[in-house]
Structure formats: C-alpha cells, structure tokens
Amino acid sequence: MTWQVVARxxxxxxxxxHWLWVLSAxxxxxxxxPPALVIAGFIQIGQGGLTTDLFVFLLRDTMTxxxxxxxxxxxxxxxxxxxxxxxLKLLLSLPHSRRDVVVGKAVGRGGVIVLPxxxxxxxxxxxxxxxxxxxxxxxxxxxxxxxxxxxxxxxxISVGISAGARSSRSAMIGTVGVYVFFTLFWNQFVxxxxxxLHDYAGVGGTAQVKLQLFLKILDPSQAYxxxxxxxxxxxxxxxxxxxxxxxxxxxxxxxxLYAQALGKSVPFYLSDPFVALVLIAWLVxxxxxxxxxxxxxxx
Amino acid sequence: MxxxxxxxxxxxxxxxxxxxxLDLEVPEGEVYGFLGPxxxxxSTTINLLLDFVRPTSGSVTVLGLxxxxxxxxxxxxxxxxxxxxxxxxxLTGRQHVEFAIESKAADDEPDAVLERVGIADAADRRAxxxxxxxxxxxxxxxxLVGKPDLLVLDEPSTGLDPNGAREMRTIVREEHERGATVxxxxxxxxxxxxxxxxVGILRDGQLVAEDTVEGLRxxxxxxxxxxxxxxxxxxxxLDAVREVEGVSAATADGDRLVVTCVxxxxxxxxxxxxxxxxxxxxxxxxxxxxxxxxxxxxxDEAAPEPGEAAEA
Numbered sequence: 001m002t003w004q005v006v007a008r009x010x011x012x013x014x015x016x017x018h019w020l021w022v023l024s025a026x027x028x029x030x031x032x033x034p035p036a037l038v039i040a041g042f043i044q045i046g047q048g049g050l051t052t053d054l055f056v057f058l059l060r061d062t063m064t065x066x067x068x069x070x071x072x073x074x075x076x077x078x079x080x081x082x083x084x085x086x087x088l089k090l091l092l093s094l095p096h097s098r099r100d101v102v103v104g105k106a107v108g109r110g111g112v113i114v115l116p117x118x119x120x121x122x123x124x125x126x127x128x129x130x131x132x133x134x135x136x137x138x139x140x141x142x143x144x145x146x147x148x149x150x151x152x153x154x155x156x157i158s159v160g161i162s163a164g165a166r167s168s169r170s171a172m173i174g175t176v177g178v179y180v181f182f183t184l185f186w187n188q189f190v191x192x193x194x195x196x197l198h199d200y201a202g203v204g205g206t207a208q209v210k211l212q213l214f215l216k217i218l219d220p221s222q223a224y225x226x227x228x229x230x231x232x233x234x235x236x237x238x239x240x241x242x243x244x245x246x247x248x249x250x251x252x253x254x255x256x257l258y259a260q261a262l263g264k265s266v267p268f269y270l271s272d273p274f275v276a277l278v279l280i281a282w283l284v285x286x287x288x289x290x291x292x293x294x295x296x297x298x299x
Numbered sequence: 300m301x302x303x304x305x306x307x308x309x310x311x312x313x314x315x316x317x318x319x320x321l322d323l324e325v326p327e328g329e330v331y332g333f334l335g336p337x338x339x340x341x342s343t344t345i346n347l348l349l350d351f352v353r354p355t356s357g358s359v360t361v362l363g364l365x366x367x368x369x370x371x372x373x374x375x376x377x378x379x380x381x382x383x384x385x386x387x388x389x390l391t392g393r394q395h396v397e398f399a400i401e402s403k404a405a406d407d408e409p410d411a412v413l414e415r416v417g418i419a420d421a422a423d424r425r426a427x428x429x430x431x432x433x434x435x436x437x438x439x440x441x442x443l444v445g446k447p448d449l450l451v452l453d454e455p456s457t458g459l460d461p462n463g464a465r466e467m468r469t470i471v472r473e474e475h476e477r478g479a480t481v482x483x484x485x486x487x488x489x490x491x492x493x494x495x496x497x498v499g500i501l502r503d504g505q506l507v508a509e510d511t512v513e514g515l516r517x518x519x520x521x522x523x524x525x526x527x528x529x530x531x532x533x534x535x536x537l538d539a540v541r542e543v544e545g546v547s548a549a550t551a552d553g554d555r556l557v558v559t560c561v562x563x564x565x566x567x568x569x570x571x572x573x574x575x576x577x578x579x580x581x582x583x584x585x586x587x588x589x590x591x592x593x594x595x596x597x598x599d600e601a602a603p604e605p606g607e608a609a610e611a
Contacts, residue, residue: 005401009390016389016425086385090438092351093379094402095371298312298352 002096006104007111010078014112023070023113027120030062035127051136052128053232056143060228063147064221067117068179071154075109076175079162079294088299102291106152106159113151118144139231149279150224154179156283157220160290166297182219190215209261213240214269223278230272237262240270300363302327302449302480303348308357310343310504317343318504321357325482325497327448330475332491332512333484334593335501341484342382344501345453348482349379362449375403378442382453382484386434388427392418395426395437396444405445416440417466431458439470450474452483456490468494488593500596507596522547525558525565527572528581532556536575543567548596 014020034055037043079101082088091101121144128135158175165171194212197203203211217223222243230239241258245251268274303325310318318340325331335341346352347359350370359366361373386395396409413419416436421429426437435458442450450471456464471481471494485491491498492512499509508515529536532551540549540556545564550557558568565584572579 002402005398008401009387009394009398012394013387013389086381086383087387089351089381089384090386090441093349093374093381093384093438093442094399095375096402097371299346 001100003100003104003107006091006096006100007107010105010108011111014108019074019112020115023074023116024119026070027116028123030066031059031120031124032127034058035124035131035133038131038133039127045132049134050132051134052140053136055124055128055133056139056228057232059143060225063150063228064225067113067147067151068154068183068221071113071151072158072175072179074112075105075155075158076162076171077168078105078109078159080165080168080171083166083299084168092299098295099291102159102163102287102294105162106156106287109159110152110155113155114148117148117151121147142231143228146224146227149283150220153220153224153279153282157286160286160288163287163290164293182221186219186222187216206261206263209258210267210270213243213258213262216243217270217275217278220279220282223275227272227275227279235259235264236266236270236272237264239272240266240275300327301325301360302329302362303331303482304358304360305344305347306358306360308344308347308359309355310340310347310352311355316504318347318354321501321504321506323499323506325480327480328475328478329496330471330481330494331483332495332498333482333501334486334488334491334498335484336486339486339501340504341486341501342453343504345382345451345482345484348451349374349377349381351381375445376447377449377451378444378447379450380435380438380442380452380455382457384438386426386429386437389425391423392426392429392433392437392440393422396440399441399444403445407444412440412444413437415443415470417463432460432463435459436463439467443470443474446477446479448479450479450481450483452481454485455483456485456487464490500593502596522559523562523565523584525556525560525568526583526585527556527558527569527579529554529556529572530578530580533575533577536572536577539571539575540568543571 034043038045079088082091088101092098096104121141125135125137125140157178158171161174161178162168162171165174190212193215194203194208197211198208217226217240226239226243229242230236233239233242238255238259241255241262244258245255262270301324303323305321305323308318308321308323309316321340321344323344333341333344343352347354348361348366350367350373353367362376364373366373390398392413393409396407396412399405400407400409410419410422413422416439418429418433418436418440421433426434429437435455439452439455442452452471455467455471459467468490471483475481475494481494483491488498495512497509497511498515499506501507532554537549537551537556540546540558543560543564544567545561546558546568548559556572560568569579569582
C-alpha cells in the first residue's frame, strides 16, 4: 500500500503547476463575493435577521455548475497523461501497484479541489463576520463539506475514466460525455422513463413521484443539490421535492405538490443517508471500474 | 537461484509476435547483456519482467517471484531504468529521487544519489529542463535507490555522451561488485562486451545466441568470413552450406555468398556450393570480428538457428 506516496507526489506536482493557487483564487472570489458586496453596499439588506442560509440557497446552483467542471478538467488526464508521456513507466518502475496509482491519483487530485473549496468557504465566513448577516455555522459549513465531496466525487469519476482510457483524448471524450449526459440529458431520460411507465405500466400518483425523484438522485450533481436543499428546507421530503423546482412560481408550486405527495416521511431510498450513499457509491465504483480495466492493460 | 527466468514465453500484440517461445535464465550475481537490433523484442522482454505487459503464454519469474502475481514485491527489490520513459517536468531532480526513496521505503541520501549519477549540480532544477542524458542519469539514480538485488536497464546509454556511457559502465561494475544482478539491453555490442559476464542475442523475438563474451571471442578467433562469388544463388544452396559442420552463418548478398565458419570448414563450404550445382568464380576470406559476429546474428535476413554460436 503505497498510495499515500503517489498521492503526495501528485499533489506536489499540482502545487508546482499552480492549479492549487488558481483554483483557490477562483473559489475565494466566487464565495467571498456575496459578503463583500454586502460590505461594499451593493447589496442592501433590511433589518430583519438575515442569515447565511440565504447564501447557501443562492450559491447552490453556482457550485453545482462550477465544481464538477473544474473536477473533470483537473482529473480527466490524471493517468492518461502519464501514459502518453511515459512518466507512468517511471512511476510503475517503483514498487507501486496499479491500484496504488489509481487510489493515489484520486486522493491527490481530490486534495487539489478540496483545499481551494475549503479556502473559499473559510474566507467567505471571515468576510461574513464583518457584515450584519448572521453566520449560521452549521448549514454554512455543511454546504462547504458537501461542495468538497461533490468535487471529490467528480475527481473520482474522472480518475476512473482516465484509468480505463487508452489516451487523454479518449479520457476527455469519456469524462465530458459523462458530464454532459448528466447535466443535459439525465432529467429528460428520467422524465421519458416516467412517462413510459405511466402510459404502459400504469405507474402513477405517489409511486410515480417517488420513482422520478429516486432516478434523479442517481445523478451525483442532483444528489448534491438535494442534500444542500436539506440545509434550508424543513424536511427530507421538501429537500427531495426541491429537485423539481425549476425557476419561477410554477416551479415552486411543483415542488410543493411533490412534497405533499411524499407526505411526512420518505421511503428509505429517498432518505438523506441513502442520497449520501449514492455519492459514496460513485466515489468508490468509478475508480474501481477504471482500475479493473487498467489492471488488465498492457502499457 | 536464478534472478530472471523466462520459460517458453510468447507475447503477441494483435498480429505481431514480439517474443516467441523465449527461454532465458540469468543466475544471481551475473551481469547479462541483452543484445539485439531495434524491434527484436528486447523492451517487450523487459516489460514482461516488470509486469508492464503480460505474456500471451509461458511463465516469467523474477527473483524467485511470479512477475505478475508478485510484481510489487519484484519491483521492491529491483531498480529499473525503463525504455521510452519521461520525467515529471515540474518536479526537481531531488524530488524525483525523494519520491523513489519514499516509494521503496529506503534510507538513501538524495544528494548522494544525485552525486553518484553526476547531476548533483542540477538537483534543484525542474527535470523538465533536463537534457535527454540528464533524464537518463536521473532515472538511473532512482533505480539505484534502496540497493536493489536486481538492476534492469533498458538501453541505458541512450542519450549519453561517451563520457556518460563510461560512467554508466562504472556504476554497473560497482553494483555487480556489491552483489547485484544486472540485466541490461543494448543494440550496440561495444557497450556490453566490457562489462558483461554473458550476452544473449535476440532477433525477431528469439534468442539466437547466448554465450560468455570470452566464448564469443574464442568463436571469433577461430572463425573466418568467407566471401564466395557465384554465377547464381540457387535454391537450397544456403541451406546446404549451413549443413556443413563448422558453419555458423550463411547469407546471400547479390551474387555473393557470405559464410561465417571455422577455418577448417572452408573446403567443405566450397564443396557444398559446387555440389548444389552452383559455379564458384572467386572467393576470399577475412577474419571475423566480434562486431561481425553480432552483425551476422542480427543484421542479415537469414537467422542462424539458436545455439549455434555456443557450438561453434
């Protein structure tokens, strides 16, 4: 087990490549922007006890968009670039197993996204202290932790694809494909499946609502969104139903209808621990699948 | 015990057979020179030792361990200078060596290692700015970390100037004296004859000759190269010549036959040519050098059968 050595070296390499600094600057800029705007007076807040819960609500979609893209760019070539250039031969001349390489890469690159995200939130928290907005530390730092986890999950998916791919080109096609599939097509796929089941299998009512939400949370980004929603909603049902709240009033209404359909308690496959489990499953399964392909490959 | 043992190893990449039915044994403590032209299968053989590629059939054992199942254990005790590698461009030379030390859980001094391979003055520079020769030295330094029982060096002199190549040979000798087994490949005979106990010559994925350098020298001493000008190269004439006792190689070059054989076999060779219905118009002999022998094994179209050099 030498993955720690591989991870440290990979992280060291990233520090030298300035990735860490550029990303830290980016996340600090994005996350500290709202409180900075309050201080600068660009955002006027009234008297009534405003808290950072609003920040969580407002920044969730930004993070859902930003973090996966950065993770993909950061990690899609993590193994293929070593394969293409020949550094992999130097690496595997040393007593590392191929599993150590995959795990070490995932951990090393994971660190490269976690630290900037954490830095961004810490700076934002400090800036909030200088505003009249109350720092509600629990939800605020839970949001930070979930965002870091989202980054690690997409790093793990990208490292997994990179391990299984023969070149950086195919790794890029693979990772971008996965990202685009989930971002653009997953909801359409889910809605199509729901409609088919409704039309041909008679699945409707509450069962349909549950199935639709269950399929949605299989997408790691939506799993993240609904867990973050849990930080500013009253119940798990409301947090899951939040996934169908598009923009505007119609969306709000949709979410309320879904929440009502779910009632007081949600089935285990829509519970908070299960959604967390979905994220963990991605975190483990993607590198594992990539590793099995990598293990069998001739270099 | 053998440091390296390949038994009936075949490796195919799609339609291409890189190594076929290769048997190879290197005893512990030996310096073994693995010779052959580019594309003969030397790097594939080395990649099999390191589990970079897996044999299509046959077994590969390194330091008594299965090269595939126990690859990490093999590499823990093996220093490797791979072929076609690159360094981490953003990390310094020292960071590379530190990485090797951590990876092998060794206690070497990074600076001492860099000193030994002659790049101590570049220790804090990014390896991306190193020349080909410096990269080669850095990888050699990483290979030396942890006093390995086996050193596997694939074309170690690549990119080195004559001075660097000499330092490389010095290090090989030092490691040998320490007790390490050294297995290194080259396509240039001159680089191996000075340091090797034994050499094997690989051609088209097969071992066509294996002997001590002394043995090869002896063979060369008694052998001659016979150039026979003929009216035509009839079918089967080369085979007939190779049948003659004392002949180690025979090839056609235009209207000439080039035969490597012991001195005493010359008459027999000429007789065999005439007997094949070919008229000899002229012939000359010259003494063969070690280089000629290597060339005969590697450069010509018709390969001699394995084992003939040892018999010659």
